[in-house]
Amino acid sequence: MKEIKPPNKKLETLPRSKEIYNALLASSWDATLGMNREGSIVFWNKGAEQIFGYSTDEILGQPVTKLMPEKHKEGHTKVLNAFLSGNYGAAGTIEFEALRKDGSTFPVELSLSIWQQNGKFVGLAIGRDIAERKQMEQALRESAERYCNLFANSLEAIFSADIEDDVLAGNEALEKLCGYCLEGLTEMKPTNILPPESREYISKQVEKILSADEPISSIVHEIFSKDGKRILIEQYLNFIKRKGTIAGFQESYRDIAERNKTAEQLKSSLINLTKIVSRVIEFCDPYTAGHQQRVAELARLVGDNMGLADHIVERLYFNGLLHDIGKISIPTSILTKPGELAEEEWALIRAHTKQGYNILKDANLPWPVADAALQHHERLDGSGYPDGITGDKLSLEVSILALCDVVEAMSSHRPYRPARTTRDILKELKDGRGTKYNVSVVDVMLPMIESGEFKSVWNRRNSRSTATEGLYT
Structure with a gap:
């Protein structure tokens, strides 16, 4: 079998290291200049031409002090002479302000080194324009100072x-x-x-x-x-x-103690204002005077007994105070009419939910009072009004308010009917449990009605020292 030999490639002759070094110096983007012991420039690359603005022909043989601003020339010259004399060692780095051909100045970082070969001295300087870096450093210092001032003050x-x-x-x-x-x-x-x-x-x-x-x-x-x-x-x-x-x-x-105190005062003022509005509405219908207040207190009690969060209980109370605000649009003659109401009169009464929504929808309040006013006559089976909403489309808060409204209304005298008995109220809740009314709400309210707890809340309302007045006024 014939031996396979690798192809014969002619080796290229690499340039000597000195040639490579000289080529790198000449093409570097950094300014590279060489000086003799007297400080005259003997080497100048393309990078130096770009940074300082002098061509090679213009600068060779010129003193390096030509690149120094007049105001710094004395100090820079001392440093440079000390380096060229070998007092700073064979290599080092300095920063100073340099002068361009057009007279502008800029900060430069110089890496200096001293070469001696065959008795010949060369001082080599590689310079870099650090104006952008200095600007960034200054910006960082200013930013740090601002942060420290903000922190401290x-x-x-x-x-x-x-x-x-x-x-x-x-x-x-x-x-x-x-x-x-x-x-x-x-x-x-x-x-x-x-x-x-x-x-x-x-x-x-x-x-x-x-x-x-x-x-x-x-x-x-x-x-x-x-x-x-x-x-x-x-x-x-x-x-x-x-x-x-x-x-x-x-x-x-x-x-936040003071902030919380202020917030409580504002909330108290808002509740008091809402109560005033509620009482104004009830002046139009003396037969239902106190209805909204009693519904609000009952809704608060139900929320407490269901273990709802404080902010939800607070919302239930507030919604109760305003849920019938739309009745202000109903003629007093209808609200106070004894006996049965005609169908068109019932239609006007039913319209109070939408009227209440229209009054409250643009109010910038922390509670969704408009929805409560609109939906408090809705029922789970769709038999309520105004929109016949069904099932889980009714929130728990609306379900609580709706049932409290029913219980209070049945417990109170109306011009067209006497107050219902406790037995009637219990029967209504039990018959409507899971069909018209929310199961969880009914299960909480039944023992409250049987024990008389719900009426005790209304009885306590007559005293200024009631728990409700203390919490929400």
Whole structure:
């Protein structure tokens, strides 16, 4: 078998290293210049032409001081002479202001080195225009200064911790809030500033924030100040991550006791205003005076007994106060008419739901009162009005309000009929359970009616010291 030989390739002769080096210097985008011991320029590349504006023919043989602004020439010359004399060693880096051919100046970074070969001295300088870098550095410094000023002068208490670098920072507002200096806070155990009942809650909230990976989340809780006083705060927590690992955190704290007090005062004023509107409506219909108030109180009680959240219970009460606001559009003669109503008169009464919706739909209130006014006569089986809404299209809050409206209306005297008995009311709820009325609501209301609890709420209303007036006025 014939031996296979690799193809015979003619090796190319590589240029010598000196030639490669000279070619790199000549083509570099950085300014490269060579100087003799006297400081005259003996080498000048294309990069130097671009940066300084001088051609090679113009600059060769010229003193390097030609590239120095007059105001810095003396200082720069001393540094350069010291380097060329070997006092700075064989290599080094300096920054100084340089002068272009057009007279403009710019910051330059020079890497200097000294060569001596065959007794011949060459000082080599590689320069780079660092104006853009200097601008960025200045912008970063200014940004850092602004951040520090914001941090220090913020009215909100701020605490920052860098775990990796073990750097802690806090501002004056933090010290003012809790009474401790920063050093005291950093040395303190969390248990010294957190009430016992808050510790587990805060721990769970922090775990929740971490698991949800939310950038900024708030926690409302109390802390102890240095003098032992409890302070209600809103805490914003932001974890700092580097390469997927928590490297630190930033926190801001705000004393919200005064804000909460103001909010409660505003809410109280709104409730009182709503009660006034409710009473104005009832002046049009003396037979149903107090109806909206009683429905509101009953809805609040049902919400409490169902274990609903406080804000939902509050919403039920408010919706109850305004659910019949549309009756203001019904003639008093119809509202107070004794005996049976004609069909067209019933049509006017039924229209109060849409009229109420039209009155409330554009109100900028924190509760959906317009929907409650529109739907409080709807039923699960579609037999209600005005739209015959069925099933799960009716919210739990509307279902509660609707049943409270039925119970209160049946319990009260009307011009066209006497008040119904407790037996009648119980029968209505049991017959309508799961068909007209929400099962959960009926199951809560039945024992309230059987025990008389719902009427006791209305009886307590006559006293200014009732729990309802205390909570919502």
